[in-house]
Amino acid sequence: MCELATPAETAKYLRTTVGKLANDRYLGVGPRYMKYGRSVLYPWDALRAFIDENTADSL
Incomplete structure (x- = not known):
């Protein structure tokens, strides 16, 4: 079974805001995401x- 995160949990995990998401x-x-x-x-x-996918490789 796949665990799901709320927008608030996701924002905290990604260190951003719910509004940005x-x-x-x-x-x-x-x-x-899913609805x-x-x-x-x-x-x-x-x-x-x-x-x-969004992690930059260091030179």
């Missing part, structure tokens, strides 16, 4: 993948 969803960028009714939820594995 909402704006990213509107723009179609940011981590993958369940009116709730927005983020799979933890999608958050880890988002971090891996």
Whole structure:
């Protein structure tokens, strides 16, 4: 079973704000998410993948 994070948990994990996450969803960028009714939820594995995909390689 996949664990899901709320926008508040996701914002804390990514060190950003809930508003930034909402704006990213509107723009179609940011981590993958799902909607369940009116709730927005983020799979933890999608958050880890988002971090891996957006980590810059050092020179």
